[in-house]
Amino acid sequence: MASSDVARQLDKGARPLSLAGHVGFDSLPDQLVNKSISQGFCFNILCIGETGIGKSTLMDTLFNTNFENFESSHFEPQVKLRAQTYDLQESNVRLRLTVVNTVGFGDQMNKQESYQPVVDYIDKQFETYLQEELKIKRSLHNYHDSRVHACLYFISPSGHSLKSLDLVTMKKLDSKVNIIPVIAKADTISKSELHKFKIKIMSELVSNGVQIYQFPLDDETVAKVNTTMNGHLPFAVVGSTEEVCVGNKMVKARQYPWGVVQVENEHHCDFVKLREMLICVNMEDLREQTHTRHYELYRRCKLEEMGFKDTDPECKPVSLQQTYEVKRQEFLAELQKREDEMRQVFVQRVKEKEAELKEAERQLQGRFEQLKSRHAEEKAALEEKKRLLDNDLTSFGNRKTAAALLQPPGFTVNGKKDKDRKNSGFM
Amino acid sequence: LSSGSEVSLSHSNMSESAKPHHPSPQGKGEKSHGGDFSYVGIDAILEQMRRKAMKQGFELNLMVVGQSGLGKSTLMNTLFKSKVSRNKSVQSNPEERIPKTVEIKSISHDIEEKGVRMKLTVIDTPGFGDQINNENCWQPIMKFINDQYEAYLQEEININRKKRIPDSRVHCCIYFIPPTGHCLRPLDVEFMRRLSKVVNIVPVIAKADTLTLEERDSFKQTIREELRANGIDVYPQKEFDEDAEDRMINDKIREMIPFAVVGSDQEYQVNGKRLLGRKTKWGTIEVENIAHCEFAYLRDLLIRTHMQNIKDITGSIHYETYRVRRLNESNGHLESLLGSLPVKRATVFW
Numbered sequence: 172m173a174s175s176d177v178a179r180q181l182d183k184g185a186r187p188l189s190l191a192g193h194v195g196f197d198s199l200p201d202q203l204v205n206k207s208i209s210q211g212f213c214f215n216i217l218c219i220g221e222t223g224i225g226k227s228t229l230m231d232t233l234f235n236t237n238f239e240n241f242e243s244s245h246f247e248p249q250v251k252l253r254a255q256t257y258d259l260q261e262s263n264v265r266l267r268l269t270v271v272n273t274v275g276f277g278d279q280m281n282k283q284e285s286y287q288p289v290v291d292y293i294d295k296q297f298e299t300y301l302q303e304e305l306k307i308k309r310s311l312h313n314y315h316d317s318r319v320h321a322c323l324y325f326i327s328p329s330g331h332s333l334k335s336l337d338l339v340t341m342k343k344l345d346s347k348v349n350i351i352p353v354i355a356k357a358d359t360i361s362k363s364e365l366h367k368f369k370i371k372i373m374s375e376l377v378s379n380g381v382q383i384y385q386f387p388l389d390d391e392t393v394a395k396v397n398t399t400m401n402g403h404l405p406f407a408v409v410g411s412t413e414e415v416c417v418g419n420k421m422v423k424a425r426q427y428p429w430g431v432v433q434v435e436n437e438h439h440c441d442f443v444k445l446r447e448m449l450i451c452v453n454m455e456d457l458r459e460q461t462h463t464r465h466y467e468l469y470r471r472c473k474l475e476e477m478g479f480k481d482t483d484p485e486c487k488p489v490s491l492q493q494t495y496e497v498k499r500q501e502f503l504a505e506l507q508k509r510e511d512e513m514r515q516v517f518v519q520r521v522k523e524k525e526a527e528l529k530e531a532e533r534q535l536q537g538r539f540e541q542l543k544s545r546h547a548e549e550k551a552a553l554e555e556k557k558r559l560l561d562n563d564l565t566s567f568g569n570r571k572t573a574a575a576l577l578q579p580p581g582f583t584v585n586g587k588k589d590k591d592r593k594n595s596g597f598m
Numbered sequence: 599l600s601s602g603s604e605v606s607l608s609h610s611n612m613s614e615s616a617k618p619h620h621p622s623p624q625g626k627g628e629k630s631h632g633g634d635f636s637y638v639g640i641d642a643i644l645e646q647m648r649r650k651a652m653k654q655g656f657e658l659n660l661m662v663v664g665q666s667g668l669g670k671s672t673l674m675n676t677l678f679k680s681k682v683s684r685n686k687s688v689q690s691n692p693e694e695r696i697p698k699t700v701e702i703k704s705i706s707h708d709i710e711e712k713g714v715r716m717k718l719t720v721i722d723t724p725g726f727g728d729q730i731n732n733e734n735c736w737q738p739i740m741k742f743i744n745d746q747y748e749a750y751l752q753e754e755i756n757i758n759r760k761k762r763i764p765d766s767r768v769h770c771c772i773y774f775i776p777p778t779g780h781c782l783r784p785l786d787v788e789f790m791r792r793l794s795k796v797v798n799i800v801p802v803i804a805k806a807d808t809l810t811l812e813e814r815d816s817f818k819q820t821i822r823e824e825l826r827a828n829g830i831d832v833y834p835q836k837e838f839d840e841d842a843e844d845r846m847i848n849d850k851i852r853e854m855i856p857f858a859v860v861g862s863d864q865e866y867q868v869n870g871k872r873l874l875g876r877k878t879k880w881g882t883i884e885v886e887n888i889a890h891c892e893f894a895y896l897r898d899l900l901i902r903t904h905m906q907n908i909k910d911i912t913g914s915i916h917y918e919t920y921r922v923r924r925l926n927e928s929n930g931h932l933e934s935l936l937g938s939l940p941v942k943r944a945t946v947f948w
Contacts, residue, residue: 185706185717192679195902197712199656200648202906207647209840235638261640307925312914390653451639455646463761474757 211265213316214454215296217252217348218270219289219340220325221277224355229323229410230270232423232434233446234259237412238270247275250288254317269317277336286340293319293347297469304470318466320457321384321449322348325355326372326405330364333375341381347465349384349457351449352376357407357440358425358432365407372405386448387456400448406441409434655715657765658905659746661797662720663739663789664774665727668804673772673861674720676874676885677897681863682707682720697725700738721768727785736789743768743797747920769912770833770900771797774804775821775856779813782824790830796916798833798908800900801825806858806891807876807883814858821856832856834904838911851899857892860885 218226222243231237238257254271271292276285296318303314324341326333341350352372354360360368376383383404386397411434415424423434434442449457477498662670662683671683683705706719721742726735746767753763771793775786782790790799801821806814825832832855839845862885865872874885885893900908 185708185719188680188682188707188709190679190709190711194677194679194709194711195897196656196658196709196716196905197714198902199714199716199905200651202903203651204644204648206906206910208644212643233638259638259640261638264641264644266640266643307922309918312910390649392649446639451642452646454640454643455650459650467759467761471757 208263208265210312211267213267213269214458215269215271215317215319215321217273217289217293217319217322218325219273219276219322219344220355221327222247222275224325224327225410226272226323226325226355228412229325229353229355229408231412232410232442233449234268243274245275245278247278249279250274250276250285252288252292254292267315271319282336285336286343289340290343290347293344294469297347297466298473300466301470301473318461319348320454320461322350324350324352326352328354328356328359328368328407330360330368332371338375338379338381341376341383342379345382346468349460349465350381351384351445352405353445354405354407356409358409358427360407369403369405369407384457384460386453393452396452397448400444403441403444406445406448408442408445409440410442652713652715654762655717657717657719658909659719659721659766659769660900661723661739661743661768661771662774663723663726663771664804665776666724668774668776669861670722670772670774670804672863673774673802673804673859673893675863676861676893677900678707678709678718680707680709682718683722698729700725700735702738702742719766732785735785736792739789740792740796743771743793744920747796747917748924750917751921751924765913767912767917768797770908771799773799773801775801777803777805777808777817777858779809779817781820787824787828787830790825790832791828794830794832796920798835798911798916799830800833800896801856802896803856803858805860807860809858818854818856818858833908833911835911838915854892854895857896857899859893859896860891861893 216230218230220226222245227238236257236259239255251274252271253274254269256267256269259266259268273289279285300314300316300318303309303311322344324337324344326337341352344350354365354368354372357365386393386401388394388397409425409432411423411425411432413423413425414421415426415431415433416422417424417431417433422436425432425434433439437443660674662674664670674683675681701724703722703724704719705722706717709716709718723739726739729735750763750765750767753759773786773790775782790801793799803809803814803817803821809817831837834848834851836845836848836852839848860876860883862874862876862883864874864876866875866877866882868875868882868884873887876883876885884890888894
């Protein structure tokens, strides 16, 4: 037990005391473990790698089961993530394992946005947890933790160096998740090439500032093995669920014409190291790092983004959930206000338009009246003229009749009339 | 291959199970055996958890409540086999000072047993029930308990919060009932009624060596009935039993509470063995002998079997209840707080 641990525990007023006999609280770790057994454990692994690189096969090999998986096509338009949850049990330990695979990673022509769906997925799991944690009535001990605990990044066995897609993706993820890089299909690389490849990869990661998961060194029971393993990163793995007879045993292996690559042979590949580190030795640490480092970082950033500050001791604690609600109301009120303003402006404009149109209508009416009156005037004038003409006509007619009467008989103004008079027996 | 547990898979359509594997636990850096290729190592997580717990250490906060002279300090010392509480009798002041109000005195110790480290805090409440007028003597205690919940809540809702929130919440309150042999007094009922809602209460009959076995049994019976009649739920509470097995174990305990205890930090020679006990002219009472008193049951309940459960109930039920109440009531004070917060439009989230 490191003395620094004891020092961490002590604070003012806690004096060390020696016990005169057996008290019995040494059963506490057992009590804790028993509780965990009855609750079960959760573990979530995210596998990122190009299509066909062997993600599903490796998962099958790691957990010694046949997970439901099917080959994906190479023509996915976008990167997607597929998560599947399984209940595993080994002796009395129940594990709820979620395996998340990327689908279509590295297949697109333009891979600039390839990392985004992965980042979004990881953030979404943090978000769901944060939501639950901030609820007023919450049930954290029943909560199915879906946060990603380990991210296996599959590197193509080119033998040369990392691809730029690899660097970009890992850089985006290193502050959100524990990254464990693995070299996939390691049976295509020779031992000497592999050594150089590993060194190249690690130096590239370091020079680009990518922080991958380091196996923890603070617990002395596992510090030694973890230090050794840290030096073997990234693990060169081979996956296989098929069995081949080697010697007199059936082992998991890949059979080639030139030989058999045994998965669990440490001279052939690092599979056993990966399983050891990922599951047997550091599963709990992976979970703890996810919760205390990555999740806390997410939470802090999210809350600061929202504009929260830590309250000083005098202020009462605020339910963040409540404050979200209030802020949401505020935001909606803002929207409403803007909507009202816009509506007002709209109404204003409508009014103005209406006024304009009315004005125009009025003018038209005026013109119409004008025309009408002019028309009436003209009509009156014409009537007048007609009347005058009629008068003229009448007076002319009269004069004509009078003139005809004044004429002596026989002398007609026009002969026709005389004859007619004669014929009519006049006089 | 040896028979034993298998790695079995259960998923919606599939229920394939893998081949059986060697059941020995892994961890501590051991390599897996050569021929056992089906072993995955999931159960190694138990060992990892144990290691983590051992490294972190544990915290336990116990409160003792009862009138002065009932043997609270002695019982604590007996429970933890060390001087966790200082007796009043060793005070230099010749007259025992009885406080005018209930005081809350909290003393912490770091103790260690077989590699398991624990920070034990004993919270003493001198002055409880000692005044002439004892109305509301439960109030300072209630306030203290709520203050601890408050401190935890404050730290929990901080933006920058500690990796491990220091836990000062009272996990268990041991209430000392004087051995009158008749029934509970109004003070007892009042206190337990109020506090059983916010903290785990374990009632004990103090100085039980003044009761004969028959008197003890009838006293316990009466107490149980009175607790039931007043709706007082002491630990282990019926409603928090997790499953049938739990209920069975806890039912047995519920039939025995309150434990009739005797405390002592003196050892005497009995039948060739050195045992903790109280020596009187008519015999020696062995503290850890269950024929004499029920101290051993109390110790087993509190320390050896139910300690983790006591802490869990405090954390997931009593604390949560406090949190719900607190967050609901601070709603009205939000406006003053919100005045200082800028409204960010970009990422309001719902």
